[in-house]
Amino acid sequence: MDEGKMDENEWGYHGEGNKSLVVAHAQRCVVLRFLKFPPNRKKTSEEIFQHLQNIVDFGKNVMKEFLGENYVHCGEVVQLPLEFVKQLCLKIQCERPESRCDKDLDTLSGYALCLPNLARLQTYRFTEHRPILCVEIKPKCGFIPFSSDVTHEMKHKVCRYCMHQHLKVATGKWKQISKYCPLDLYSGNKQRMYFALKSLLQEAQNNLKIFKNGELIYGCKDARSPVADWSELARHLKPFFFPSNGLASGPHCTRAVIRELVRVITRVLLSGSDKGRAGALRLGPGLRGPLVCEASPFSRSLRCQGKNTPERSGLPKGCLLYKTLQVQMLDLLDIEGLYPLYRRVERYLEEFPEERKTLQIDGPYDEAFYQRLLDLSTEDDGTVAFALTKFFSLVYEHNLVRDLSSRDVTIRMTVMRTLRQH
Secondary structure: OOOOOOOHHHEEEEEEOOOEEEEEEOOOOEEEEEEEEOOOOOOOHHHHHHHHHHHHHHHHHHHHHHHOHHHOOOOEEEEOOHHHHHHHHHHHHHHOOHHHOOOEEOOOOOEEEEEEOOOOOOOOOOHHHOOEEEEEEOOOOOOOOOOOOOOOHHHHOOOHHHHHHHHHHHOOOOOOOOOOOHHHHOOOOHHHHHHHHHHHHHOOOOOEEEEEOOEEEEOOOOOOOOOOOHHHHHHHHHHHHOOOOOOOOOHHHHHHHHHHHHHHHHHHHOOOOOOOOHHHOOOOOOOOOOOOOOOOHHHHHHHHOOOOOOOOOOOOOOOHHHHHHHHHOOOOOHHHHHHHHHHHHHHHHHHOOOHHHHOOOOOOOOHHHHHHHOOOOOOOOOOHHHHHHHHHHHHOOOHHHHHHOHHHOOEEEEEEOOOOOO
């Protein structure tokens, strides 16, 4: 990318989260990811650069090791003309959801992350003549805390996502509670996975988006977004799944298309062969919490019928869901166990501030840092060394560093119909 010849009119709003905003190029398969900050919070250009470089390093030296080379795109930090960034910010402002406008795009440093646009396929020839479908899912945390440090009984029964649904509806972020429960998706049980994915499609919130040829065709921006329209989604996807079978429009067609979409997503989530180190993590036979969330509508429905919820059928060890769950389960203490260790580290750094750099608190996130994450010992000897080890391995599992958290990982599946060979 030629940073010296940047035209804001060639870029369009793609989406944003709590910490960053993404724009996509109209022609090339690239996106730019900018950091966002509250209006009264200023950071130097050097701090912005280091923040972005830490994201790259963490992806390259930690997440790639866990999930595999083919599943993690690290990108690179680029410096852009400030005038381009300012004009781009003005251009996309009207497209941003009102609920996200409490933070401003960083227009002062000129730094951004350049990444491939996974809503398109860029490695195959002639793809422009066939529809390209990209499904983006944020599966969230797939287990219930099993740590003895957890003091709230409810946290041993209900997953984090389902509890947060009640909070977000109560505060007006979303209109209604989603029936999606991450434990259903991570169960590996086809029946539970189907219910979870169908629930995501019914109430996508910001956990599911669907792109066709790089353009968003399905997904919510905020509580003001219109109600999900399956018939409209089926109209977009019918040529993709049923190009020539004569399936008419109407409820039957819609159900058939949605069913096929869920089948394809499930197949992708359960497949995978790229080798990472997550499968080698030893979490111990007794370290798994409840396999069913009591708040899951799927589980509640079966209980009302006097039936037991099918538990895990087991995720294939090579699949991305399995690897993601294994990394999430590095959290052996939960936030209630982590906070006292955080305070121990904080007090130590107050006394010895020069140690912050030596201990790699702010990076670099290299191979040595990765090795610290593999220490799964739980016996606290009261030392700062133990607190630091657990701090490193757990701080990224919670939203303390949301950019790097495996709990907030986004899975993108891009597929295209192939021409049948006769």
